Amino acid sequence: MKVGDLQLQRMTQSLPGLDQVRSVPRTGSPGAVTDTRPASDVTPFSEILGNKIKESDGLKFSAHAVRRLDDRGIMLSQNELSRLESGVQKMVDKGAQSSLLLMDDNAYIVSVKNRTVITAMDMQAARENVFTNIDSVAFL
Numbered sequence: 001m002k003v004g005d006l007q008l009q010r011m012t013q014s015l016p017g018l019d020q021v022r023s024v025p026r027t028g029s030p031g032a033v034t035d036t037r038p039a040s041d042v043t044p045f046s047e048i049l050g051n052k053i054k055e056s057d058g059l060k061f062s063a064h065a066v067r068r069l070d071d072r073g074i075m076l077s078q079n080e081l082s083r084l085e086s087g088v089q090k091m092v093d094k095g096a097q098s099s100l101l102l103m104d105d106n107a108y109i110v111s112v113k114n115r116t117v118i119t120a121m122d123m124q125a126a127r128e129n130v131f132t133n134i135d136s137v138a139f140l
Contacts, residue, residue: 058115059085065108065117074106074120084108087140088115096136102126103140112136 059081061069069076076084083103091099091112101108107126109118121129 059088060114060116062116062118065119068120072120072122072125074122080104083140084117087138088112091136091138094136098134099136099138100131100134101138101140109134 068074080103084101087101087103088099088110091101091110092115096112099110099112101110105123106120107123108120109131110116111118
């Protein structure tokens with residue numbers, strides 16, 4: 001499963017009040033159903049989604065990282081994603097800012113303070129690189 005799919009799946013599974021969101025047709029449109037509830041009782045979906053994203057302490061992937069994962073054929077299982085999140089949390093607890101996380105046969109550069117994977121590569125590609133501007137390394 002692709003990382004973007006996992007993130008979306010996890011986010012939509014945990015959205016509170018998702019079952020309360022209703023679409024309201026434009027006034028005067030054919031077949032319009034009148035909502036008798038006061039407007040203050042209806043929470044717009046965008047507000048619910050925005051609040052959930054702000055509350056989320058989960059791991060994010062930059063667009064660059066998602067491209068690299070796709071280009072390099074790196075697929076993350078739910079278990080691997082959890083291990084990566086756990087590793088980032090350990091780095092947060094230690095006060096790291098930017099880290100290299102080595103897990104199985106892959107390497108990930110992570111902005112710890114933003115909880116964002118910046119790039120990902122397999123170990124062969126990692127051996128050919130020099131990593132700068134990192135303050136910590138973790139083996140997961």
